[in-house]
Amino acid sequence: MSKTIFERICAKEIPAQIVYEDEQVVAFRDINPQAPTHVLVVPRRPIPRLAEATAAEQALLGHLLLTAAALARQLGLSGGYRLVINNGPDGGESVPHLHVHLLGGRVMGWPPG
Numbered sequence: 001m002s003k004t005i006f007e008r009i010c011a012k013e014i015p016a017q018i019v020y021e022d023e024q025v026v027a028f029r030d031i032n033p034q035a036p037t038h039v040l041v042v043p044r045r046p047i048p049r050l051a052e053a054t055a056a057e058q059a060l061l062g063h064l065l066l067t068a069a070a071l072a073r074q075l076g077l078s079g080g081y082r083l084v085i086n087n088g089p090d091g092g093e094s095v096p097h098l099h100v101h102l103l104g105g106r107v108m109g110w111p112p113g
C-alpha cells in the first residue's frame with residue numbers, strides 16, 4: 001500500500017509546518033486553515049480512521065487528545081477551541097489517516113456543517 005500524505009509528512013518526505021512531534025504523534029498546521037489556528041494531530045501509525053482503531057490503540061488515542069489539549073494551551077487558545085475527527089465519507093473525511101483537527105482563534109458555530 002502506498003503511504004498516506006500524512007505518513008509522508010511524519011517521515012519528513014514532504015514539508016509541513018510542524019508544531020510538535022514525539023515518538024507517537026506529529027502535529028502540523030493545516031494547509032487550508034478553517035480558523036486562525038488550525039492544527040492536525042496525527043499518529044505516526046497510519047490508522048485509517050477512528051472506526052478502524054482497536055483496543056490496542058487505546059493509549060495512543062488518549063495521547064492524541066492530550067497532545068491536542070497541550071497544544072491548545074501552548075498556542076494560547078485560552079478562550080476555548082474545538083477538536084474534530086471526521087470519519088468516513090459522510091463525516092467529511094478526505095485523508096484516510098486518522099487525525100484530530102484542533103481549531104481555535106474564533107468563536108465556533110453549532111451545529112457544524
Ligand code: AMP
Nearest residue numbers: 005016029030031032086092093094095
Ligand atoms: P479531513 O477532511 O478530516 O480528512 O481533513 C484532512 C485535512 O488535511 C484537511 O483539512 C486538509 O486541508 C488537510 N491537508 C491535506 N493535505 C495537507 C498537507 N499537505 N499539509 C497540511 N494539511 C493538509
